[in-house]
Amino acid sequence: MIDKRVDTLEAALDGFGDGASVLVNGFGGAGVPFALIKAIENSSATDLTLILNSARFVDGFAPRIFADRRVSKIICTAARSRGPDTANYEQQWLDGYLEIEMVPQGTFAERIRAGGAGIPAFFTPTGAGTELGDGKEVREYDGKHCVLEHAIIADFAIMRAARADRWGNVRFRGAQGNFGLAMAMAAGTTIVETDDPGDDPIPPEDIHIPGIYVDRVLKHEDMSPANAGGI
Amino acid sequence: MQPLTRHQIAWRAAQDLLEGSYVNLGLGLPVLVANYKPDDRDLMFHSENGIVGVGPLASENEEDPDFVDAGSQKITLSLGAALFDSTQAFAMIRGGHLDVTLLGGFEVSQTGDLANWDAKMTHKGQLVGGAMDLVTGAKNVRVTMQHTTKTGAPRLVERCSYPLTGVGTVDRIYTDLAVVDVTSDGFLVREMIAELSRDALQEKSGATLAFAKDCTTLDAPKL
Numbered sequence: 001m002i003d004k005r006v007d008t009l010e011a012a013l014d015g016f017g018d019g020a021s022v023l024v025n026g027f028g029g030a031g032v033p034f035a036l037i038k039a040i041e042n043s044s045a046t047d048l049t050l051i052l053n054s055a056r057f058v059d060g061f062a063p064r065i066f067a068d069r070r071v072s073k074i075i076c077t078a079a080r081s082r083g084p085d086t087a088n089y090e091q092q093w094l095d096g097y098l099e100i101e102m103v104p105q106g107t108f109a110e111r112i113r114a115g116g117a118g119i120p121a122f123f124t125p126t127g128a129g130t131e132l133g134d135g136k137e138v139r140e141y142d143g144k145h146c147v148l149e150h151a152i153i154a155d156f157a158i159m160r161a162a163r164a165d166r167w168g169n170v171r172f173r174g175a176q177g178n179f180g181l182a183m184a185m186a187a188g189t190t191i192v193e194t195d196d197p198g199d200d201p202i203p204p205e206d207i208h209i210p211g212i213y214v215d216r217v218l219k220h221e222d223m224s225p226a227n228a229g230g231i
Numbered sequence: 232m233q234p235l236t237r238h239q240i241a242w243r244a245a246q247d248l249l250e251g252s253y254v255n256l257g258l259g260l261p262v263l264v265a266n267y268k269p270d271d272r273d274l275m276f277h278s279e280n281g282i283v284g285v286g287p288l289a290s291e292n293e294e295d296p297d298f299v300d301a302g303s304q305k306i307t308l309s310l311g312a313a314l315f316d317s318t319q320a321f322a323m324i325r326g327g328h329l330d331v332t333l334l335g336g337f338e339v340s341q342t343g344d345l346a347n348w349d350a351k352m353t354h355k356g357q358l359v360g361g362a363m364d365l366v367t368g369a370k371n372v373r374v375t376m377q378h379t380t381k382t383g384a385p386r387l388v389e390r391c392s393y394p395l396t397g398v399g400t401v402d403r404i405y406t407d408l409a410v411v412d413v414t415s416d417g418f419l420v421r422e423m424i425a426e427l428s429r430d431a432l433q434e435k436s437g438a439t440l441a442f443a444k445d446c447t448t449l450d451a452p453k454l
Contacts, residue, residue: 079356106321106364174297229303
């Protein structure tokens with residue numbers, strides 16, 4: 001019987017360790033897997049690659065991941081902390097310890113989607129003629145300069161959703177979805193935390209992520225702080 | 232007329248949004264534009280985290296952490312709204328389905344280059360977000376900004392000094408002093424505030440300004 005539900009954070013993160021790359025869903029606090037992020041903070045895994053929209057919410061919620069220098073690379077669209085101070089991860093980047101690959105957000109989403117869809121690379125006009133297009137192969141299509149962008153895949157993807165069933169099918173609520181579907185497609189192991197891993201299947205036409213992309217479903221209370229969007 | 236306030240710039244930009252258009256509003260001044268939507272116009276606001284149909288900000292008892300815009304603000308949805316994932320949000324942008332994008336800017340060049348993402352801060356990380364996709368993909372790219380920096384340096388320039396967001400992409404600029412189109416011949420002033428001479432506006436600009444034959448007074452209600 002297919003049952004992707006796991007009971008503990010340990011089981012959810014089985015196999016997660018040094019050198020892992022992880023796609024982290026979330027935008028403005030919505031869809032962020034705070035329980036799994038906390039569990040990663042509490043693990044000893046080091047030399048991690050984080051692939052996420054913004055580094056800020058991980059730093060705000062689980063600061064030891066950066067403070068203990070356990071991240072060696074971030075691929076993201078935003079790596080600026082709030083306020084005038086320099087955050088730990090910004091300082092590590094300025095010092096040359098932490099590599100940050102800055103990616104335009106649409107290219108970020110599409111590189112992940114491509115990774116999950118078996119498309120190794122694609123040309124896009126976004127970023128052509130800018131610093132973020134520097135060093136990339138350029139071709140002209142319909143008079144527009146386009147840069148070659150490569151797919152992103154990772155060892156793990158983690159996300160929070162309103163609902164998941166034992167087959168791994170996922171239903172989001174509001175703006176939780178953001179990068180979730182693309183990330184689930186692009187990961188070796190996809191883990192979804194939810195309040196509601198019920199016995200009943202999600203109606204097939206209501207599914208946002210087909211369970212074929214999902215490996216583990218963890219029932220866990222939402223650990224998002226009150227100001228989740230503000231961290 | 233004094234230079235426009237931020238809210239008056241937003242009001243002016245709102246007047247140009249046509250009935251039925253799909254519009255993305257950037258962080259900062261552009262999101263204020265939604266407050267000044269003319270009552271007779273049905274507009275759909277797009278947010279790159281996966282929403283078409285962003286409504287007014289949520290009141291305290293309406294706040295729901297699953298309903299946020301790309302600026303992490305708690306929002307409501309308008310009638311006819313749709314929710315989708317980020318790849319769709321950017322397919323709409325890159326695929327040319329969005330009528331207008333309104334963004335803030337540091338500088339716009341006379342050939343329509345925009346610099347708005349990297350202020351070269353020495354002690355902070357970078358942040359690009361969706362700006363490069365928006366300026367590349369939207370049918371019409373409009374920028375709101377002050378006409379000059381706090382120290383009086385021009386923001387309308389021959390060539391941008393800050394890193395570019397997009398090349399040759401800006402169509403119209405709304406500043407506190409003027410409404411300026413970017414044409415194949417450079418900057419064309421459409422409207423400017425009263426009691427400012429053309430020479431004075433030119434002096435505050437870093438590239439040659441042309442003035443439209445029907446150049447009119449830029450005016451906005453007290454807000």
